[in-house]
Amino acid sequence: xxxxxxxxxxxxxxxxxxxxxxxxxxxxxxxxxxxxxxxxxxxxxxxxxxxxxxxxxxxxxxxxxxxxxxxxxxxxxxxxxxxxxxxxxxxxxxxxxxxxxxxxxxxxxxxxxxxxxxxxxxxxxxxxxxxxxxxxxxxxxxxxxxxxxxxxxxxxxxxxxxxxxxxxxxxxxxxxxxxxxxxxxxxxxxxxxxxxxxxxxxxxxxxxxxxxxxxxxxxxxxxxxxxxxxxxxxxxxxxxxxxxxxxxxxxxxx
Numbered sequence: 001x002x003x004x005x006x007x008x009x010x011x012x013x014x015x016x017x018x019x020x021x022x023x024x025x026x027x028x029x030x031x032x033x034x035x036x037x038x039x040x041x042x043x044x045x046x047x048x049x050x051x052x053x054x055x056x057x058x059x060x061x062x063x064x065x066x067x068x069x070x071x072x073x074x075x076x077x078x079x080x081x082x083x084x085x086x087x088x089x090x091x092x093x094x095x096x097x098x099x100x101x102x103x104x105x106x107x108x109x110x111x112x113x114x115x116x117x118x119x120x121x122x123x124x125x126x127x128x129x130x131x132x133x134x135x136x137x138x139x140x141x142x143x144x145x146x147x148x149x150x151x152x153x154x155x156x157x158x159x160x161x162x163x164x165x166x167x168x169x170x171x172x173x174x175x176x177x178x179x180x181x182x183x184x185x186x187x188x189x190x191x192x193x194x195x196x197x198x199x200x201x202x203x204x205x206x207x208x209x210x211x212x213x214x215x216x217x218x219x220x221x222x223x224x225x226x227x228x229x230x231x232x233x234x235x236x237x238x239x240x241x242x243x244x245x246x247x248x249x250x251x252x253x254x
Contacts (some may be wrong), residue, residue: 019068024052025161028069032076045069056225075161079140125179128157128170134237135208136198138179143167185226193217199233199244211236 020028028048045066053063126139138160145155146169153172158164170176180198183190191197191214199212212233220228231244 019064020052020072021057024064025072028072028076032073040073042066042070045073126176127179128159128168128177129175129211130159130168131170131175132168133206133208135201135210136180137162139176145172185222188227188229191217191231197231197233199231199235199242201235201242215241 031048049064049066049069052058052069058064126142127136128139129136140158140160140162143156143158145153147153154169155172155176156167156169157176158167193214193216195214197212197214198209201208201210201212212235214231215234216232218230218232220230222228232241233244234241
């Protein structure tokens with residue numbers, strides 16, 4: 001099976017289940033970089049929807065419609081346009097911790113405009129953990145930062161595929177990290193019992209990726225469809241255990 005990673009990155013509220021898999025989103029993001037307006041026709045959307053619907057990962061799942069593909073491209077174009085119209089400092093948030101005066105005397109309102117970070121964030125890819133559901137989402141941009149009463153630094157993030165209504169303040173130390181790496185089928189041997197992974201968790205109204213530790217591994221022979229191993233994980237936020245059918249539904253920290 002292709003090493004898919006399901007990510008809820010659709011431009012809808014966070015309690016909405018994304019219709020696209022991680023690899024489908026990556027393919028569309030690559031296409032939108034190179035496709036001109038002339039090529040974004042109904043036929044283009046129909047061909048792409050058919051291609052997605054015929055993949056093995058979608059066996060037993062509803063087909064993707066061309067309208068869903070079109071909607072994704074339209075929303076992505078709006079997002080790209082909004083970014084291009086933003087000021088450079090809004091697009092390239094830098095925070096110079098040496099100038100942040102981080103201390104226990106910092107107040108909750110120590111919110112600062114865009115500053116200077118020691119590393120240029122636009123050259124890296126990040127993910128952040130939402131306090132709303134303990135799930136990790138790709139970060140589209142860092143909007144601002146502040147120092148809270150405890151002296152810790154927080155950043156306001158815009159999640160990839162979400163609107164401003166889902167912007168959120170998150171703790172830099174505990175809830176921001178470089179984007180995790182999806183596993184290929186041939187790499188499942190790298191996962192060991194006790195490892196921290198980002199694992200698929202299907203809930204009643206949504207499907208998300210959350211931190212978990214591997215508690216058991218049932219190795220299986222691979223075939224033409226990919227990994228057949230079963231990984232049992234215990235989620236950090238609620239201590240529940242769940243089997244994942246293969247390494248397609250986990251990825252590791254960068």
